[in-house]
Amino acid sequence: MEQTKALNALEPYLALSKSATAHRAAADLITQATSNPNTYVFAELLQTPQIQALAQSPDHTDHLKLLEIFSYGTYANFTSTTSLPPLNDAQTLKLRQLSLLTLAKNPHNLSYAALQQSLSLPNARAVEDLVISAVYAGLVNAQLDPRNGVVHISSVSPLRDLAPGSIPSTLNSLREWSGRCTSTLEDLEAQIASIKVAAAKRHNDKKASAEQAARLVDEEKNAEQGVHSQRQGAMLNRALARIQGQRFGKRGSGSLEPNADEDEAMDVDEEEPDDGEGGSGTSGTALGGPGKKRANRRKL
Structure with a gap:
């Protein structure tokens, strides 16, 4: 999406380049394209014949070098190259933002001190302002870490052109x-x-x-069931043995050993002969009268 937006922003300058036959017009077109806040890719403009013709003009060849730096260079390349045309504020901010995209490839370049030196920034606050502007422009996803003095960049937009x-x-x-x-x-x-x-x-x-x-x-x-079964069998055997012993003991004592206590006594009433019949009448009247039965007990 960022590339499409940047290419769309560059289209008017590509159309104007066809009529920029004069070297001065081509140089002014470079200044306008690099100052636009929405243009971040310049390879198509750099390859046009009218722009490449500036290499043959001693007075405007520096504008061609400047466009090359905007396309695939860094702010350090700009400061180290002499006789380049000065940058306006918009060009300075954009070149520093594009340089940040290149420096983000190496995490060692993202400390406050390294960025301040590479981008020629005066202090750490300026570094933070630049990173914030790049985030709002959709160029990077980054977080500031002032405590450790490091910028953490998680993603970078593919807006840098390839160098020859x-x-x-x-x-x-x-x-x-x-x-x-x-x-x-x-x-x-x-x-x-x-x-x-x-x-x-x-x-x-x-x-x-x-x-x-x-x-x-x-x-x-x-094992527990076996032990339980053995115990039950043993208890059952002992119970049967006691029962059988009791039975055999009773039978032996009743048939072999006489026991006077177990004999049953039977009382039988016997009629004695009436004294009137078999004895004297006087005796019969004294004992109870005629016809009176006398009970005698006999043990059988």
Whole structure:
């Protein structure tokens, strides 16, 4: 999105470059394009024949070098190059913002002190103001860390042009990055495989432990049931033995040993002969009269 917006902002200057046949007009077009607050890419303008023709003009070749610095250079390149045209305030701010995009590639360049030196800023407050302006312009996502004096940049908009001859080095950097990605993926796959093997081993060990615990529980239950059955059998045998002993003891004592206490006594009433019949009448009247029964007890 940032590239599209920057290219759209550059379109009017590309159209004007077709009619800027005079070197002075081409130089003024460079000043206007670099001062616009919405233009951040300049490769298309730099490649136009009218702008490239400035290399043949001794009086305006410095404007071509200035456009090259805006396209892929830094503020340090501007300060180290002599005879360049002076910058207005808008150009100065923009060149420092574009330089911040380049410096953000290396985190070591993002300390307050390093940025202050690279961008020719007077103090730390100026560094913070520049970073804030770049954030509001959508050039970077950054956080200020005044306590540690560091700027933390998480993302950078792709708004810098490639310098001439930088494609081979860029390709080498991309190959190195691809190699690191491949190595990292291989390491991750190896770690994942190792984790899977360890997880499978833990699962098998856990399963074996659970089976062993269940087997021990079953054995313990079976052992307890066996002991309980033996105790019940022993108690049952003792009970049967007592019952049988009592039975046999009663039978032996009733049939073999006489016991006078267990004999039953039977009382039988016997009629004695009436005295009137078998004895004297006087005796019968004295004992109870005629026909009176006398009970005699006899033990059977």
